[in-house]
Amino acid sequence: MKKISGGVTAAKGFRAAGVHAGLKKRKPDLALILSENLCAAAGCLTQNQIKAAPVLITQKLLKSGRARGILANSGSANCCTGTKGHKTALALQKEAATVCGIKPSELLLASTGTIGKQIPFKTVQKSIPALAGRLSPKGSQKAAEAILTTDLVTKSAAVTVHCGGRAVKIGGIAKGSGMIDPSMATMLAFVTTDAVISSGALRKATRRAVQGSFNNITVDGQMSTNDTVLVLANGAAGNRSLQPGRPGWSAWLKGLQFVMQQLAEQIAQDGEGASALLRVEVRGTGTHAQAHQVAKKIANAPLVKTMVTGRDPNWGRVAATVGASSVRFNPRQLEIRLGGVPVFRNEAPLKVAQKKLKNLFSGKSALIQVRLGSGKGEATVLGCDLTQGYVRINAKYN
Amino acid sequence: MKKISGGVTAAKGFRAAGVHAGLKKRKPDLALILSENLCAAAGCLTQNQIKAAPVLITQKLLKSGRARGILANSGSANCCTGTKGHKTALALQKEAATVCGIKPSELLLASTGTIGKQIPFKTVQKSIPALAGRLSPKGSQKAAEAILTTDLVTKSAAVTVHCGGRAVKIGGIAKGSGMIDPSMATMLAFVTTDAVISSGALRKATRRAVQGSFNNITVDGQMSTNDTVLVLANGAAGNRSLQPGRPGWSAWLKGLQFVMQQLAEQIAQDGEGASALLRVEVRGTGTHAQAHQVAKKIANAPLVKTMVTGRDPNWGRVAATVGASSVRFNPRQLEIRLGGVPVFRNEAPLKVAQKKLKNLFSGKSALIQVRLGSGKGEATVLGCDLTQGYVRINAKYN
Numbered sequence: 001m002k003k004i005s006g007g008v009t010a011a012k013g014f015r016a017a018g019v020h021a022g023l024k025k026r027k028p029d030l031a032l033i034l035s036e037n038l039c040a041a042a043g044c045l046t047q048n049q050i051k052a053a054p055v056l057i058t059q060k061l062l063k064s065g066r067a068r069g070i071l072a073n074s075g076s077a078n079c080c081t082g083t084k085g086h087k088t089a090l091a092l093q094k095e096a097a098t099v100c101g102i103k104p105s106e107l108l109l110a111s112t113g114t115i116g117k118q119i120p121f122k123t124v125q126k127s128i129p130a131l132a133g134r135l136s137p138k139g140s141q142k143a144a145e146a147i148l149t150t151d152l153v154t155k156s157a158a159v160t161v162h163c164g165g166r167a168v169k170i171g172g173i174a175k176g177s178g179m180i181d182p183s184m185a186t187m188l189a190f191v192t193t194d195a196v197i198s199s200g201a202l203r204k205a206t207r208r209a210v211q212g213s214f215n216n217i218t219v220d221g222q223m224s225t226n227d228t229v230l231v232l233a234n235g236a237a238g239n240r241s242l243q244p245g246r247p248g249w250s251a252w253l254k255g256l257q258f259v260m261q262q263l264a265e266q267i268a269q270d271g272e273g274a275s276a277l278l279r280v281e282v283r284g285t286g287t288h289a290q291a292h293q294v295a296k297k298i299a300n301a302p303l304v305k306t307m308v309t310g311r312d313p314n315w316g317r318v319a320a321t322v323g324a325s326s327v328r329f330n331p332r333q334l335e336i337r338l339g340g341v342p343v344f345r346n347e348a349p350l351k352v353a354q355k356k357l358k359n360l361f362s363g364k365s366a367l368i369q370v371r372l373g374s375g376k377g378e379a380t381v382l383g384c385d386l387t388q389g390y391v392r393i394n395a396k397y398n
Numbered sequence: 399m400k401k402i403s404g405g406v407t408a409a410k411g412f413r414a415a416g417v418h419a420g421l422k423k424r425k426p427d428l429a430l431i432l433s434e435n436l437c438a439a440a441g442c443l444t445q446n447q448i449k450a451a452p453v454l455i456t457q458k459l460l461k462s463g464r465a466r467g468i469l470a471n472s473g474s475a476n477c478c479t480g481t482k483g484h485k486t487a488l489a490l491q492k493e494a495a496t497v498c499g500i501k502p503s504e505l506l507l508a509s510t511g512t513i514g515k516q517i518p519f520k521t522v523q524k525s526i527p528a529l530a531g532r533l534s535p536k537g538s539q540k541a542a543e544a545i546l547t548t549d550l551v552t553k554s555a556a557v558t559v560h561c562g563g564r565a566v567k568i569g570g571i572a573k574g575s576g577m578i579d580p581s582m583a584t585m586l587a588f589v590t591t592d593a594v595i596s597s598g599a600l601r602k603a604t605r606r607a608v609q610g611s612f613n614n615i616t617v618d619g620q621m622s623t624n625d626t627v628l629v630l631a632n633g634a635a636g637n638r639s640l641q642p643g644r645p646g647w648s649a650w651l652k653g654l655q656f657v658m659q660q661l662a663e664q665i666a667q668d669g670e671g672a673s674a675l676l677r678v679e680v681r682g683t684g685t686h687a688q689a690h691q692v693a694k695k696i697a698n699a700p701l702v703k704t705m706v707t708g709r710d711p712n713w714g715r716v717a718a719t720v721g722a723s724s725v726r727f728n729p730r731q732l733e734i735r736l737g738g739v740p741v742f743r744n745e746a747p748l749k750v751a752q753k754k755l756k757n758l759f760s761g762k763s764a765l766i767q768v769r770l771g772s773g774k775g776e777a778t779v780l781g782c783d784l785t786q787g788y789v790r791i792n793a794k795y796n
Contacts, residue, residue, distance in 0.1 A: 049722075085746075116747045222700065316514040390704075391784060
């Protein structure tokens with residue numbers, strides 16, 4: 001596996017573009033990703049009971065396992081917008097599909113931004129010809145910009161993997177920042193690959209890779225109404241069709257998961273207002289699900305997050321958070337490490353030189369490790385700290 | 399029922415005091431509450447699996463249903479402090495009991511402050527004679543000061559109720575501020591009454607009143623290791639012994655619950671960094687427990703809290719939070735009101751004049767009302783907003 005540049009247009013036969021369509025004040029807010037031919041398509045969508053219009057539309061379309069492209073906007077989530085919002089989404093889909101010469105049902109949709117805000121159809125419609133006109137095999141960066149909300153940086157990753165002698169590319173873009181606590185997928189992430197793969201196998205691979213990437217991050221414990229991960233495979237690499245257990249499958253799946261992990265980590269790192277990446281490792285539970293639950297609870301705990309903000313090794317807050325979890329454990333077996341150094345074991349604090357303790361959390365990342373017992377369950381969750389910046393951003397979002 | 403002053407020493411036969419014992423830099427940090435005679439005693443303690451030494455000791459003592467007083471300190475939670483911390487707690491209990499001429503087993507304990515920090519026995523020991531010497535029937539305010547941590551104000555409430563011709567008093571003090579999300583009780587709250595009541599009936603009343611008060615508040619979703627609510631009834635009022643269903647019971651229980659609600663509201667209002675009290679009312683669920691779960695989720699959601707901080711009526715964040723709850727509902731039935739004004743119904747935003755919308759959240763309190771369906775479950779939770787102040791306090795706690 002080799003890291004390459006190119007993001008969502010790294011794979012052969014994909015073009016992308018991003019333009020300003022009037023949803024945001026000045027910045028790009030409308031993105032299009034298009035394959036030269038029909039792709040196998042799979043996705044993971046939010047588990048929130050309140051789902052945005054584009055999520056409901058894409059959910060239906062994914063049943064066919066086929067798509068040509070993705071139309072995505074920032075600036076409005078098109079959620080809680082009633083029948084009108086639903087109609088606007090369908091009208092924009094039809095408009096863009098017509099301009100691109102494809103069927104509306106081949107164009108998947110995604111939106112992000114403020115909930116309850118209608119997308120002004122006529123305003124956005126006008127930008128669609130320009131958007132289609134700018135489609136380019138080097139358009140990943142522009143598309144990545146157009147899906148951002150409060151993100152500070154674009155998120156992009158790509159790799160080449162070798163599947164039975166053929167070079168296959170996998171690449172993607174994502175946006176994150178706030179309202180990030182996916183339970184099945186996260187905010188927006190679009191991944192393309194030129195692999196030959198059936199839509200059934202692609203669906204399986206997508207689910208597995210999302211489990212091992214986007215589902216392990218959190219910014220603020222807030223599951224969005226719009227979380228969308230989409231994967232398109234157009235077959236341009238000409239490899240032998242990938243199937244579980246067959247040659248090339250595991251190399252390709254590793255590549256897919258790696259790209260998603262890279263995007264997920266970039267999302268956690270660029271969490272709203274974040275000054276540090278928080279890595280929480282939990283082990284010793286009965287199951288992976290239990291370890292994951294405890295790790296999420298730690299990564300979402302405001303007092304743990306602010307302790308990282310202050311680079312203050314106040315591990316008691318970790319103990320209190322773990323104890324408040326519904327995962328049962330024996331307090332006598334609880335062990336806590338900060339920055340790799342044991343600080344609590346056998347129900348008592350361990351002696352750590354004050355100077356060393358102060359340095360456990362410095363720099364741009366913080367590591368918290370917790371052992372709850374002797375079970376084989378373990379999980380890692382990536383999060384970020386909670387800063388005055390997060391409050392500033394979210395108390396003045398409009 | 400009549401509101402009176404006097405806090406935890408409002409009831410006949412109770413004295414209290416607070417002194418600086420060296421756990422904090424300058425402020426009072428050691429409190430004592432003492433009854434002139436043996437009381438019926440009941441309490442609710444944290445459900446956190448990691449429990450502080452004083453919680454474990456008090457838990458045992460409460461089995462007898464009898465106590466004379468409470469010794470409480472701030473500045474150290476005496477939690478995760480191993481055998482040494484446990485021994486220190488017992489030694490201080492013995493010391494104070496001896497000075498007061500009571501049995502150590504009659505003195506309940508409570509602590510709040512940093513986790514993992516040992517209480518310096520010799521330093522605190524020295525202050526105990528002075529503490530006992532200052533016990534006064536007007537000592538409530540001093541005791542209330544001595545249990546504060548990052549609280550800005552003391553919390554106190556008291557009432558007189560009439561039980562079968564006799565005036566009975568109920569009063570208490572509390573502290574809150576951070577790590578507030580009780581699941582059975584909250585931080586420290588001490589309530590005294592001069593009612594005549596058996597310890598069995600007191601236990602029942604305490605549990606019920608805590609359900610209807612402290613369990614409905616949250617500051618930051620962080621359940622403490624030290625949550626303690628203690629109620630002492632010394633019988634000095636000479637009423638006929640209170641029993642469920644008998645005369646006076648419901649008047650007295652209402653009084654107890656009122657005092658606890660007042661204290662709970664004061665805790666929410668003085669949440670760390672809070673600039674507004676948040677009141678969340680949820681109805682239309684199948685059960686009370688479901689309504690309570692959704693209301694807690696809303697009151698703990700960082701994006702809802704920051705929307706209150708910015709006085710920004712961005713109700714989409716409420717919809718997203720409700721949708722992410724594990725309580726199932728039909729999105730078509732979801733209704734949201736802000737400040738009493740309907741803003742979302744039938745899956746679409748309602749038209750509210752922009753000016754009116756801006757004013758829904760002004761002032762010092764914010765009301766969010768959510769209806770999920772036609773069930774009879776309903777619940778109210780009090781919380782507060784999330785400010786830069788909260789982050790500032792918790793990123794520099796030590």
